[in-house]
Amino acid sequence: MNVVYLHPLPVRIWHWINATCMILLILSALQIRYVGxxxxxxxxxAVLLHNWTGFVMIGNYFIWLLFYLNSxxxxxxxxxxxxxxxEGAFRQMQFYAYGIFVGDPNPFRVTPYNKFNxxxxxxxxxxxxxxxxxxxxxxxxxxxVKHFSAQVDFFGGVRVxxxxxxxxxxxxVFFIQMHIYLATLGHTPLAHIKAMFTGYEEFEDHDAxxxxxxxxFKGDTTRV
Amino acid sequence: MDxxxxxxxxxxxxxxxxxxxxxxxxxxxxxxxxxxxxRAADDKPSAADxxxxxxxxxxxxxxxxxxxxxxxxxxxxxxxxxxxxxxLGCTGCHTNIDLQxxxxxxxxxxxxxxxxxxxxNICRTCHSDKFDEWDTSVHAxxxxxxxxxxxxxxxxxxxxxxxxxxxxTIEQIPCQRCHQDIYKAYLGSVHAQARQNPAxxxxxxxxxxxxxxxxxxxxxxxxxxxxxxGCHADALEKHQAWLPNAALHFDIVSCPACHxxxxxxxxxxxxxxxxxxxxxxxxxxxQFEPRPGATDTDESLDAMALxxxxxxxxxxxxxxxxxxxGRLEVRTGPEAHRLAAKTKALSNCATCHxxxxxxxxxxxxxxxxxxGRRIRQEASPGVLTSAxxxxxVGGFYAIGATRVRLLDVLLIxxxxxxxxxxxxxxxxxxxxxxxxxxxx
Numbered sequence: 001m002n003v004v005y006l007h008p009l010p011v012r013i014w015h016w017i018n019a020t021c022m023i024l025l026i027l028s029a030l031q032i033r034y035v036g037x038x039x040x041x042x043x044x045x046a047v048l049l050h051n052w053t054g055f056v057m058i059g060n061y062f063i064w065l066l067f068y069l070n071s072x073x074x075x076x077x078x079x080x081x082x083x084x085x086x087e088g089a090f091r092q093m094q095f096y097a098y099g100i101f102v103g104d105p106n107p108f109r110v111t112p113y114n115k116f117n118x119x120x121x122x123x124x125x126x127x128x129x130x131x132x133x134x135x136x137x138x139x140x141x142x143x144x145v146k147h148f149s150a151q152v153d154f155f156g157g158v159r160v161x162x163x164x165x166x167x168x169x170x171x172x173v174f175f176i177q178m179h180i181y182l183a184t185l186g187h188t189p190l191a192h193i194k195a196m197f198t199g200y201e202e203f204e205d206h207d208a209x210x211x212x213x214x215x216x217f218k219g220d221t222t223r224v
Numbered sequence: 225m226d227x228x229x230x231x232x233x234x235x236x237x238x239x240x241x242x243x244x245x246x247x248x249x250x251x252x253x254x255x256x257x258x259x260x261x262x263r264a265a266d267d268k269p270s271a272a273d274x275x276x277x278x279x280x281x282x283x284x285x286x287x288x289x290x291x292x293x294x295x296x297x298x299x300x301x302x303x304x305x306x307x308x309x310x311x312l313g314c315t316g317c318h319t320n321i322d323l324q325x326x327x328x329x330x331x332x333x334x335x336x337x338x339x340x341x342x343x344x345n346i347c348r349t350c351h352s353d354k355f356d357e358w359d360t361s362v363h364a365x366x367x368x369x370x371x372x373x374x375x376x377x378x379x380x381x382x383x384x385x386x387x388x389x390x391x392x393t394i395e396q397i398p399c400q401r402c403h404q405d406i407y408k409a410y411l412g413s414v415h416a417q418a419r420q421n422p423a424x425x426x427x428x429x430x431x432x433x434x435x436x437x438x439x440x441x442x443x444x445x446x447x448x449x450x451x452x453x454g455c456h457a458d459a460l461e462k463h464q465a466w467l468p469n470a471a472l473h474f475d476i477v478s479c480p481a482c483h484x485x486x487x488x489x490x491x492x493x494x495x496x497x498x499x500x501x502x503x504x505x506x507x508x509x510x511q512f513e514p515r516p517g518a519t520d521t522d523e524s525l526d527a528m529a530l531x532x533x534x535x536x537x538x539x540x541x542x543x544x545x546x547x548x549x550g551r552l553e554v555r556t557g558p559e560a561h562r563l564a565a566k567t568k569a570l571s572n573c574a575t576c577h578x579x580x581x582x583x584x585x586x587x588x589x590x591x592x593x594x595x596g597r598r599i600r601q602e603a604s605p606g607v608l609t610s611a612x613x614x615x616x617v618g619g620f621y622a623i624g625a626t627r628v629r630l631l632d633v634l635l636i637x638x639x640x641x642x643x644x645x646x647x648x649x650x651x652x653x654x655x656x657x658x659x660x661x662x663x664x
Contacts, residue, residue, distance in 0.1 A: 035624050036578035043573035043624070047468055096649075101656040103664030146472040153498075157547070157618020159628075163611075166631045170638040177642035181649070 006115050006201040010067040014060055015196055021057035022176060025050060029169055054139045061132060075113045077128075079121060088118035100185065110201055127175070131168050138165040269301045269310070275323075276314040277301040291335045304384045317346045317383070340376045341367075347377040357437035365595035375402065394419060399430045409558035414565045428455065440596065452479045466571075476620070478553040480560040481583070482570040487559035490586035491608065492600065493530075493548040493620060495537070504546065506591045506599050509537065524602040525589060527610035533589075534616045550620020552576070552583055577624040584608055584625050 007015070031038050031046035041049070068074040080088060091107040099107070108117035116124060138161050141148045145158050155161050186192040187202065195201040269277055277299065279285065285298045304310055315321065333339050348355040358364055358377075366374030377383070380398035394416060400407035410416055410430070418427035433451035434440075453459055459479075463470040481489050495504040525533065530548075537546040554560045570576075576583050587607055588600040607613050608626040620626070656662045 032577075033624055033627055034579070035574050036580070043577050044468065047573075051468075101652055101662065103662040144469065144472075146469065146475060156615055157621075159614050159618045159621045162621055162623070163614055163628060163631065166628075167634070170631065170635045173635065174638040174642040177639075177646055181646035 003200045003202050004110060004112065005199055006110055006112055007196055007199045008067070008071070008073065009199065010063055012196060012199060014064040014067070017060045018057060018064075021053050021060065022172060024053045025057065026169070026173060026176070028053065033166075051143055054136075054143070058136050058140075061136065064128070073112060076115045077121065077125060079125070080118060085118050085121075089122070092117045092119045106185075110203065115201075131171065135165065135168045138162075138168075267302070267305045267310075269305045270313055273301070273304070273310075273314050277304075287333070289333050289335055289339075293336050295333065295336050295339060299384045307384060307386045308388060309383060309386055317349075319346075337372050340378050343378060343383075344376050347381075347383070351377075354437050357435075361435075361437060361439040362596055363439055369595055373402070394429060397429055403430075403557075405558045406561050409561040413561055413563045415563060449474060449479055476551055478551060478560075480554045480563060481552045483564060483566065484554055484559055484562045485564055485568055485570050487554040487562060488556070488586070489552060489583040490555045490588060491550055491552055491584055491620065492588045492590050492598070493550050493603065493607075493617060494590050494598070496547055496549040496619075497545055498547055499545040503549075503590075503592045503598075504537070506593055509533070509591050524604050525607065526604045527607045527612040527616075530589065530603060530607050531612050531616045548589070548617055548619050550617065552622075555586060576622055579625060579627070581622075581625045584622065 027040075028046045028050040031040055032043065032050060035043045035046070068077070079085060088108070095104060095107050098104075106117075141152050141155070141161050142158070142165060145152055152158050152161055155164075183192045183196075184190070186195075191202055280297055280299045281301045283298060286294045286296045289295055309317070344355070355377075363374050363379075367376065379401075394411065397407065415427045415429075415432075418424040419429075433454070460470060460474055463473070467473055480487060495509060496502070497504050534546060534548065538544050575581065585605050587603040587605050589603050590598040590600045593599045607617055608620070608622075609629050611628050611630040614628065653662075
């Protein structure tokens, strides 16, 4: 069994704060949107919780942003050349759609500088660089529609801004289930989750053997 | 629009001209009134007035007018003597009366309304400031529009019985003559009740909020909120202590919508021109000015019709300046006056922010009419929850209550789609492993 130091402390702090906030935001959003059907807390409490959690999440986003802007590990988010990306993405989709069922090894091997498979790179770029900022902006506009009335009008009115906010919320309801499930597909169901606490990702020897030929594999690995 | 506008202007000029000349004449005549000699003493009619009262003091004295109506000519002498007008004497106002030719041989008054219209000039002679205020009112607009019930001076003030503070008590408020239903609602309000208490007897009667003479439609006054804040200046500050987005609520929700808790409420979507920053008038809006091919005004607008309406209005000048400004308000005027004590006001957010809230069961689209009052067209409540209305009703949204139904469907798909993926994937993995198809 090999280990690699994959998740630096700032990333782990960001991840778990982000995860907590996202769960709270989804739950409070459901309470706000479906008051009467869901009555766990009052509407007002849910709104206040949603607002404060949103601001924590926005502040937390800058932990992630500042860390990666000041770290060479931002390479993890760099897109592959198109040919390499499509080949890697196809292999990854093939693995999830068939290989994983018959026991094929994961075609992607992680390093500190290449910790996302091609599908993850695209998805996380969309989530972190597009959807989260849009969600933050629309959330702030909805937080004080009166104060930001000019901006709300610019985007077509409060109903347009809210619809965009809700559409991204719906995506995250879908995404978070996929994210949690895929996080259980390590060599053990809790391997990836444990790594997000300790920072060290474990992978099996046959993966290491294959990865020895991979020139990008140059992280801080340790055999245990 | 031009045609009606010119008509209105012409009517206005005609009224002004008709009022102006006699007013000047009456002013000059007043200068000639032998005031001290004619004035009443000890609340008794003066000697000069006794001459008039010799006939006009008789009960039931009346005149048949050209249109067949009867005009009462009776004046109670004692009441007149106590009125603020008593010092002027009869001839102070009725300057055109010449005893040599009075009563006239021919019937020169066409109708009671015609007489009242002319009599306005007499009042204007001394009360030109009040006349000018009245001239800007909705009442004056209705008069110019030919409404024969719209009040002139004598509609509210009995000229032979005017005393100081006559309208100071609830029972004496002249507004009740026409606005009886609103008056009854007001009597049950916190304001009317407060007036019974000496410590809060300053609580408003009608004129406290609407003004006495320059009475405007609420839409012109910036809504009833402006009247409420006239006394309750710290209302926003007090609401901010407990109500999230209080300033937004103040913009979108009329005060009675919460402070008249038993009232039926509605959402009014006002057609608004962002460029001129004013509400759109009825002219040029097909749904309010029927024309061939336009939607019948008796039908309520659905989301598609509303979208077409907004698109049509904006296509006229290829802009997006025409928008809908939504506002939650009470459905009728009387309900707007049935204000309860603040302890009974609606303060539970879920009352409005939950699906099925009755506040959003009634929807109207409105424009401003010629007299400044709003003209409304019923709309389907579905316009508030339809995805088609995302742009057209972009200016009104109550979280939870008017949520877009299509997004609810997408949320269900998103949740169960995600659930189906991982449950399905997990199941297939288990099946491969269970039947020995997984090599590892």
